[in-house]
Amino acid sequence: MTRRVGMEVSFALSEAVKNCNVDVISAYPITPQTHIVEELSQMVADGDLDAEFIMVESEHSAMAACCGASAAGARTFTSTASQGLQLMSEIVFIASNMRLPIVMAVANRSLSAPLSIWGDHSDVMANRDSGWIMFFVESGQSVHDHVYIAYRVAEDSRVLLPTMVNLDGFQLTHVIEPVELIEKADLGDFLPPYDPQIQLNPLKPVTMGPAGTPAMFTEAKKAQEVVTWNSRAIIDEVWEDFGKRFGRHYKAVETFHTDDAETIIVSMGGLSGTARAAVDKMRKEGKKVGLVRIRLFRPFPAEDLRRILSPAKVIAVCDRAISYGGPGGPLCSEIKSAFFGYSGAPYIANFIIGLAGRNVWVTDFEHIADRAQQLVLQEEPAPYEIIGLRE
């Protein structure tokens, strides 16, 4: 049975990692992920979790250790944020190309400079192309649930891709809220033991991570692309199974009041709850506003988004990162791409919110909806607007 507990979201995550009976954890502390790995190291020290906790001197080594462990057939976990993710970045790309089903919790935090410990999505966006499956969660409950889901998806023999669970630094990690903890005994066979398809084994030697020549690299990338896209079907399967067993039904794209919405706000991650409260308020005022919450970022749910967003007049995409000198917010540029070439695309407005943990208020989302409705009257596409910018 589940147990309803008030707890810090970071600990809800560690609890789930413990219940997954991981074999190896290798991590380096960085704000705001510290509580996650501190709790896990405590669990290992206390004997509550039978795992090897490899202390390393940097995030680069952490991910390298995870790759080694995963290659040897261990269920592996790590966690990082911001500069840590950037430091391990070269190995992050290697992990996916080597098809190692590592699960990593990223406590999304802005990238320096200037130095920021506060939350936004710039760290994960800088690693969009890494080939990992990427979930974005928005509550302690979905954080807890998605650890189980992540392992089940990553280790599926049809997938074998490392998976990121992205949770907003501070705005999720350090908040105390109620979580229905799934007990290890009740996981049942939702998460079977890891059965590696490829494994370092002295009795059956293989070479992992060989050089790739110009003659075969293109084919290797094609193979990786195909498995990344194919993983969507398995992700949907796993969500369905999870819903049946535990009563919480997750989807790649979640909708709130979108059926007759003229304006749809698109959000991803920890600020989606505030957006939802804003949409609730606007609906009570008779405004036809809806909300789309993107839960799966890679592989990108383009088809779902086209289907759900097309009927609206204007969509307001909220990004928690900027791609300098580029087409604005990363999420918005991907959504615009998803629509390019298809008829019936709505007007797409882009708003940058909550950089480095800046508060985003219910009133900000109300302003976003109003502004989007003004912009659509112009018809001309407009550059992104930064909410709350002092000019």
Add this chain to the structure above:
Amino acid sequence: MIEIRFHGRGGQGAVTSAEMMALAAIAKGKYAQAMPAFGAERRGAPVLAFTRIDDEFIDVRQEILEPDVVAVLDPTLLAGIPVAAGLKPGGVIIINTHKNPSEIKKQLDLPTDARIAIVDATAIARETIGRPITNTTMLGALLKATGVMKPNDLVEPLKKRFGKIAPRNIDAMNRAYKETKITKGAS
């Protein structure tokens, strides 16, 4: 939904107060959310902590701009920090202070019909816990002023958090619950 904002100084346990309220509410089957104003803190620096309690699921994740309740753990904050900013009309401000309500009214810009709750939490804490850390004492004042829960509801969370020193903290809370004086801040 009831929104509570705590004002304290780093090291005084304002964040713990916020957490205790949330955990007690969750244990009673309610929804609650507790968080600090995020960031690196140092001992003595002014800090903020927030608690929301509701019977419905709490969606928003933002600092509390318009609290129903403000708790000020340290009297020296009144001089420099706009502790009453955003306090809703009819809201209550709970202050650890020697001052009387009319002096408080003069010092703070309070909204219409705000109520003022006064307790000498520093004295209670010194006498009961032996240190001038007022966070658990102020919980008692908070409960008296708001009636959102009873002191008994805080006992389990306090025991879990404070272990051996829980009894003294519980005593401090109960004393504050008795001694807190609440007045109506008529405009």
Add this chain to the structure above:
Amino acid sequence: MAQSDKPRWQELEIGCIVTDPGSTRYYKTGDWASMVPVTDPERCARCGLCWVFCPDMARIRDQRTGAFDVNEFYCKGCGICARECPTNAITMQEVTD
């Protein structure tokens, strides 16, 4: 890597792993050599230092005579064995067609 030189993408192993252990032994690195070591059997003391120093493990011991032969499939002609031979039994000679 699949065994063929130009695999189709569907033929690649998961994660491009190489399932044949020690697959580099197929590479004929001896093609690189412009000089090869030649041993004077009268001077060779069968000490084995040429085998110890060879960076490519291209020396093979003849079990019958105890002398150390060159495996020309791998020998790149670096000349280290000639340099290290304590009896100067080894000379480097140009590869002829």
